[in-house]
Amino acid sequence: MRMTFRSAVLLLVFPALSGAGCAFGPGEPFGTISPTLSARVDQDSGFTRLATGYEVRITAATFGVDALRLVGTTDEGSGQTLLEIPAGVPLIALSDDPEAVGTVPLTCDPSCGVDRGQLEAVQADLTSFEVVAEVRDSQTPARIAAGTYTVHFVASSSAEGRPLKTAVSLPFDEQHFPHVALDAALVGTPQMFEGVDFAALTGTTLDATQNTAARDAVLEAFAATALDVHTRRSP
Numbered sequence: 001m002r003m004t005f006r007s008a009v010l011l012l013v014f015p016a017l018s019g020a021g022c023a024f025g026p027g028e029p030f031g032t033i034s035p036t037l038s039a040r041v042d043q044d045s046g047f048t049r050l051a052t053g054y055e056v057r058i059t060a061a062t063f064g065v066d067a068l069r070l071v072g073t074t075d076e077g078s079g080q081t082l083l084e085i086p087a088g089v090p091l092i093a094l095s096d097d098p099e100a101v102g103t104v105p106l107t108c109d110p111s112c113g114v115d116r117g118q119l120e121a122v123q124a125d126l127t128s129f130e131v132v133a134e135v136r137d138s139q140t141p142a143r144i145a146a147g148t149y150t151v152h153f154v155a156s157s158s159a160e161g162r163p164l165k166t167a168v169s170l171p172f173d174e175q176h177f178p179h180v181a182l183d184a185a186l187v188g189t190p191q192m193f194e195g196v197d198f199a200a201l202t203g204t205t206l207d208a209t210q211n212t213a214a215r216d217a218v219l220e221a222f223a224a225t226a227l228d229v230h231t232r233r234s235p
Contacts, residue, residue, distance in 0.1 A: 029113025031178035033070070035085050038103040039063045039093035039186040048190035049138055054198055056190040057134045059148075063186040063226070064090025064128035066161060068106070070182075072170075074117035082114050090128045093188055103183070114180075119170035122184060122229045125161025129153040129219060131188065135198055143199040151206040151218050162219050166227040177233040185228040192221040 039062070047055035070083040085106050092100045129151065136146035155161045170180065195217035202210035206218065 029111070030116040031114045031172040031180060033083060033085075033108075033112040033114055034179065034181045035068060035106040035108075035112065036103050036181075036183045037065075037068065037087055037091065037106055037185070038101075038183070039091035039188075040101070041094040041188045043190050047134070047136065050191065050194050052194060052197070053137060053139045054144075054193070054196075055136050055138050056193050058094060058131060058188065058190060059134060060095060060130075060132040061093040061188050062090050062128065062130045063093050063126070063188065065124035065164065065186065066127050067124060068182075068184055069123040070114070070119055070121075071123055072118045072120040074115055078120075080117070082117060082119055083108065083112065085112070087124065090130075091186065093186065114172050116172055119168055119172065121165055121167050122182075122227060124164045124184075124227060125155070126153075126164055126219070126223060126226070127155040127161050129162075129222065131218075133190070133193065135193075137198075147204055149198070149201075149204045149206060151215055153207065153215065153219055162223045164223050164227040166229050168229055168231065170231055177235050179234045181232045181234070183230045183232075186226050187228050188222060188226065192218050195221060 041058050041061050043058055047057045049055045065087045067087050068085045069081055070085070072078075072080060072082050074080045074082065085108050087106065088104065091104060095101055130153070131151045133149050133151075134146070135144070135149050137143050164186075172178070196206070196214045201214060202208060205211065206215040
């Protein structure tokens with residue numbers, strides 16, 4: 001049989017594609033995750049004006065979560081935890097020392113292997129949160145004197161952790177490369193202070209008993225958008 005150039009190319013390419021997402025072997029995971037975790041603050045170089053008329057500039061921030069939970073659908077059904085990755089110590093998101101802010105590689109016990117299925121969400125529980133921010137009022141007359149405000153939260157138990165979640169779409173099957181780099185970040189912004197009436201606070205510490213409603217508003221706003229996840233596949 002005479003082989004054309006086109007048929008020769010197809011014979012070479014098709015086996016590589018058909019086995020792109022194959023399992024490593026009997027009893028082995030269908031894919032692997034290489035996870036990292038970082039923290040950062042996204043804001044302009046100066047003050048950010050909120051819809052309330054207050055202007056905020058975050059000067060220091062530290063965020064911590066208990067673990068990253070990879071949730072999705074497997075042969076056992078939906079809503080399954082494909083993998084749980086301990087997150088370790090809280091991460092500095094903003095500091096006077098740029099070297100203190102960085103990305104931390106995470107490790108799994110016993111491995112970061114994932115069974116066949118569909119990853120649909122990454123979840124975590126916020127266990128620590130500390131933010132220092134300069135606040136001033138753009139209105140005239142000003143409702144507050146310009147000053148520094150702090151927010152501090154530490155979960156005393158797993159039940160007190162604030163849930164974070166972001167949706168992803170990541171299949172682990174024969175059609176896709178099995179190795180995935182998963183980069184997760186905890187991201188804060190000045191907009192998480194939108195629900196705070198600074199003029200109604202008692203003092204400048206939001207975790208004071210009289211200000212817990214304002215603190216909870218900040219934590220709720222942070223939790224709604226904090227978890228940012230990017231993925232990359234490789235053979």
